[in-house]
Amino acid sequence: MPQKVLVFDFGAQYGQLIARRVRDLHVYSEIVPCDITADEVRALEPSAIILSGGPASVYAEDAPSIDPGVLELGIPVLGFCYGHQIMAVTLGGEVAHSEVGEYGPATIERERESALFNATPLTQTVWMSHRDAVSRVPEGFTVTSRTEVCPVASMECPERKLYSTQFHPEVRHTEYGQQILSNFLFDICGLEPDWTMDNLVESMTAQIRERVGEDRVILALSGGVDSSVVAALGARAIGRQMTCVFINHGLLRKGEPEQVEEVFTKQFDVDFVHVHAEERYAALLDGVTEPEEKRRIIGTQFWKEFFAVAQELERDGRPVKYLAQGTIYPDIIESGARKTGGKASTIKSHHNLIPFPEGVHFDLIEPLDHFFKDEVRELGLALGLPEHIVYRQPFPGPGLAIRIIGAVSPEKLEILKNADAIVREELDAYNQRLFEATGERNSEHSCWQYFAVLPDIKSVGVMGDERTYARPVILRAVESSDAMTADWAKLPYDVLARISGRIVAEVPGVNRVAYDITSKPPATIEWE
Template sequence: MSEQHFDTVLVVDFGAQYAQLIARRVREAHVYSEIVPHTISAQELAARQPAGVIFSGGPKSVHVEGAPRIDPAVYDLGVPILGICYGAQLIALQLGGEVADTGRGEYGKTDLEVLNEGVLFGGQPARQQVWMSHFDSITQAPPGFETTAMTAAVPAAAFEDADRGVYGVQFHPEVVHTPHGQDILKHFLYDACDALPTWTMSSIIETSVEAIREQVGSGRAICGLSGGVDSAVAAALVHKAIGHQLTCVFVDTGLMRQGEGDQVVETFQRHQGMELIHVRAADRFFERLAGVTDPEEKRKAIGELFIRVFEDASGGIEDARFLVQGTLYPDVIESGTSEAARIKSHHNVGGLPEDMEFELVEPLRNLFKDEVRRVGEELGLPEEIVWRQPFPGPGLGVRIIGEVTPEKVAILQQADAIVREEIRKADLERDIWQAFAVLPDIRSVGVMGDERTYAHPIIIRAVTSEDAMTADWARLPYDLLERLSSRIINEVPGVNRVAYDITSKPPGTIEWE
């Protein structure tokens, strides 16, 4: 997607768990944002022509050896800068202020006294609550800066030099625990950066359609339609741009959730009017995965075969040289960019063969999940597609630990269907980011009908999240967990035990592989 029509704010990542949240909050103010590494040079940053820059927080003290820094020349570019937490301390340190270990940190809800509204606090109460998470404190703002707020522990909890366009806040305005935080960000975006709030769903669609038409021209494209939210919205967006130049290829890998194959065909072929090729390739995928147990090998094997099936299916489509994918911004970050170390290879990012014959069309590459859903609604996709829970590209292949076999897939499909059905009955679908079952590569001893059993356990995973970059395990009601356990053990042959995963992300990931 081209973002040249939008004012852009760059979020410099200093290793903060909230860097992605800052970027999302900026977008919620209808200003486009991207995350960049702190190693970016002033020249590289200037080349991006940002309307503003935000320094994120970070886990380190500015005084420790090896603590991340920013190119000092960035301050001379004339681009407005907002430092948050570590970012504010770094500004203070690099521009001549003082940051000290006062022996008194602040964590959690903290009372802030606004000394001067300045740019950031316009129209806000003189006393307000903010969210702090720091040990070092800014004891003195840099020369030429005005201290605009303080707390009991931090003499310079906010400071600014409006003429220079540099601002700092010790607290975290991006979190919901700072009630006026979004207003502070908006003051920076609209008043300090003069950014226009043009990053809207309609403008995103308009810009995407224009970029797709420019890229594809009169050629033909095929889309890897899985039935999930991402590929569905990508297909709808490309279909809006090029109409019948798009052919959707639905590869039934045999690794989908129960009943999804039929639903995909029904939704996109009959109701959306898209040209759809249905490829039944389960046997090929099971054959390719035989004996494969390493999760990275599984992802790459599935990704490569996926492309090969596309190449086979596109043989009769004239000029089909474009492949549409539902790659999202978190996929790009997690798969490893200059901004982030690789956590795992996403099927639609890192699992593609180097000799792939298609040119990629990725209209959602710059979007977070919530933005994708809103685009889908704007395009008129049905609710059951737009609000479907995220599903990994490799499907159940990465929810089966160890070798993938048809028998294991059948067990997991039945268990997973029960999990989703009970979550839906409990009216928790919109509250939970993902809820699913995992089949580990172990067996456990049990007793069923006075007989000893040696069968599979099922692990239930349910998390809450805003963008999949971080996630917390869902506190499901005990009676719901009891129903899940009872139904799975009684209704799914080969299962004698159910466990619930209470690991957050980090340290874990949402998926098990």
């Protein structure tokens, strides 16, 4: 029987990260709503269960709960934070409101030997985020660690295969978090690390083929890695039942429309439609300055363009039932669109998550909506996509419209396209040098994403012994693995100097280059 770990979602902002960390250990995992019944869990035949954290208090009137029968199935269970507390109160323990909360790094002291903490030190740093805490453990449980503030930092009942921690092992800041997860999966649950990207390709291909049947699909193709991976999956699963539709809104990076058309008319055995919508988008965005309004306009027109293509395709009497998209998990989180219950805060709208206009009738196929960017890249390699597609720079659907602060104009687009091309050329070369030196595609100091931003201001400069009043360009370069968090890249001064010198010398209308040294959070990777 295939191994499977179910992650119960109690509304945690990073709940999907738990499933991701399990998959990092080559064990298949999936998210389920926290209100799933014990009978439904039994039918899914999981090998293990993990209870996520969550923002609520277990004593709040509308606090999510768990079917007590889930904890009586004999399936190993591991709870984190809220999952730790809900396990305690469900089984007869108590949770109390602490006078002092714990937010951020904390030091735990282990109380006794525990299989969950095998191969970890007696004292270690973990990541906490709570004010409520377990004050009395259920009958049969023992306390396995504590902090100065939290008397029950972890507890367990090995006889019933129940374990829990107040801290978050899934967060990188927990020093031995991945070891703790490994101990649970392999030592306690007896699982094997046998889930791979090749397995994923086969299962996802079969799922798409089974769902689509004989129906037709159009794919929202941007040319980025996410939609390219979906294109490769679709080509493998259903071939020419899928039409790749590339909407050229005129807001792509320099040379990209030509590259997209060349790759997707030669790389894949699918139909390809190139929609030239540049003039329509330019008219719609003329004078628009508010970021969310830009995204709304671009998203709404995005669907209108697809609807027009679908109508054209349907003239042969075969309707298009499905729209495939490259939506990934960070898109869903940032848009506040939880698929497994609860609701995260909206950080920014993603053009491919805005509701359909009236009259649009597509069912969505979003095979990547539970995956992070680096997982999507791994999947792309497993599908045989070339590296220049797989490691292509992440690019927002609204394109350069949200990297131009203020209104979009032909002059600003030309400046930003040229400046951005220099940034990408220089940092592509920088990453390649690191790769050649280390043999690692994503080494410690390599840049994960990099681009130029054009702010809506001008600055004074001196060029050719004359005063200038021209535009600055802002360089953004970050290190990340999953786009949920990111740190600004510590680029060598000579690289920064070369980028700045080239932009000022080669891009008319620019007299200054600034470097954004803000991490995510508190900033986002994009400026708008």
